[in-house]
Amino acid sequence: MRATLMYGAGDVRVETVTDPTIKQPTDAIVRVVRACVCGSDLHPYHTMAAQQHGQQMGHEFLGIVEQTGTDVTTVKAGDLVVASFSYQDNTCEFCRAGVQTACVHVGFFSAAQAELIRVPLADGTLVKLPVGADSALLPSLLTLADVYGTGYHAARCANVTTGDTVAVIGDGAVGLLAVLSAKQLGAERIILMGRHKVRTDLGRELGATDVVAERGEEGIALVRDLTDGGAPKVLEAVGHRPAYDQAVGIVRAGGVISRVGVPQYDEAPVGFASLFGRNITLNGGPAPVRAYIDELLPGILDGTVDPGKVFDRTVTIDDVPDAYRAMDDREALKVLIAF
Numbered sequence: 001m002r003a004t005l006m007y008g009a010g011d012v013r014v015e016t017v018t019d020p021t022i023k024q025p026t027d028a029i030v031r032v033v034r035a036c037v038c039g040s041d042l043h044p045y046h047t048m049a050a051q052q053h054g055q056q057m058g059h060e061f062l063g064i065v066e067q068t069g070t071d072v073t074t075v076k077a078g079d080l081v082v083a084s085f086s087y088q089d090n091t092c093e094f095c096r097a098g099v100q101t102a103c104v105h106v107g108f109f110s111a112a113q114a115e116l117i118r119v120p121l122a123d124g125t126l127v128k129l130p131v132g133a134d135s136a137l138l139p140s141l142l143t144l145a146d147v148y149g150t151g152y153h154a155a156r157c158a159n160v161t162t163g164d165t166v167a168v169i170g171d172g173a174v175g176l177l178a179v180l181s182a183k184q185l186g187a188e189r190i191i192l193m194g195r196h197k198v199r200t201d202l203g204r205e206l207g208a209t210d211v212v213a214e215r216g217e218e219g220i221a222l223v224r225d226l227t228d229g230g231a232p233k234v235l236e237a238v239g240h241r242p243a244y245d246q247a248v249g250i251v252r253a254g255g256v257i258s259r260v261g262v263p264q265y266d267e268a269p270v271g272f273a274s275l276f277g278r279n280i281t282l283n284g285g286p287a288p289v290r291a292y293i294d295e296l297l298p299g300i301l302d303g304t305v306d307p308g309k310v311f312d313r314t315v316t317i318d319d320v321p322d323a324y325r326a327m328d329d330r331e332a333l334k335v336l337i338a339f
Helices: 039-047 138-145 147-157 173-184 197-206 216-226 241-250 290-301 317-328
Strands: 002-008 011-016 028-036 061-068 080-083 116-119 126-128 165-169 189-193 210-212 231-236 251-259 281-284 313-315 335-338
Touching: 002 317, 011 317, 028 080, 028 138, 039 317, 061 116, 061 138, 080 138, 126 290, 138 147, 138 290, 147 173, 147 231, 147 251, 147 281, 147 290, 165 173, 165 241, 173 189, 173 197, 173 231, 189 197, 189 216, 197 210, 210 216, 216 241, 231 241, 241 251, 313 317, 317 335
Parallel strands: 165 189, 165 231, 189 210, 231 251, 251 281, 313 335
Antiparallel strands: 002 011, 028 061, 028 116, 028 335, 061 080, 080 126
């Protein structure tokens, strides 16, 4: 099969590799119909040390089940399915509590930008979709694998509700779908902090009422002025230290910072002057998107929401290296891979 491999920073190749096979009776093999490049894929694209053997890439996909292990009962060959970016049994105490990314058997996909993928714990990971493989809804359905569920997790962890004022840091796909999610949960005012006009225009379409393009102290001052002292709920969808510092700067006393951007730092202020003294809640983490798929799916199916708008370019598997470059150069927001 054809698959995407990364050999080091900036070095993405598409090669022919061995097809995956069933290894456990709980496995399934899925033929990928749609996959994509994630903003978090750009972290190793910037930092991965050169290596002799490439590492397969990708954690978002939907496709058609080709084969199942003997213990799989919820899906069968021929089903169109979407997978959360983590695999889990969906039955342990943590899964039952809605924290599937802490499942006692959890793992994370890293080989989805390929024609075939092995899915461990298929019953707890795959969700059958009630549409055909030619449906126009596939881009939006694919967002259930990660970015829509992650944006929704940001809003849920901040307890966004009717009438709230929310600030969203980051105009990538997750930030934009955090805007959509905050709107769905009833936020009245949504301030999007981003500096790419095409993206922030989409953010306005998805529910943002204000856009602040400035960064650093200037951006903090503008948001604090817009909110008469700070936003009660801040959703941080970037993962770099300056975004965290911006969140600390704009959050209102007694408010909450919800982080879903994968942190690219290990140390950040949480002491008296930053969080403790102002009674700030720091929340968020890897999104347990499996917990949200059943909740978010109906809105996509009935056309209430269209999170697939975050895809602004489509490529074939052989053009994936250019997709990484385009996203890294901000020429594309999020690239869809069609097979």
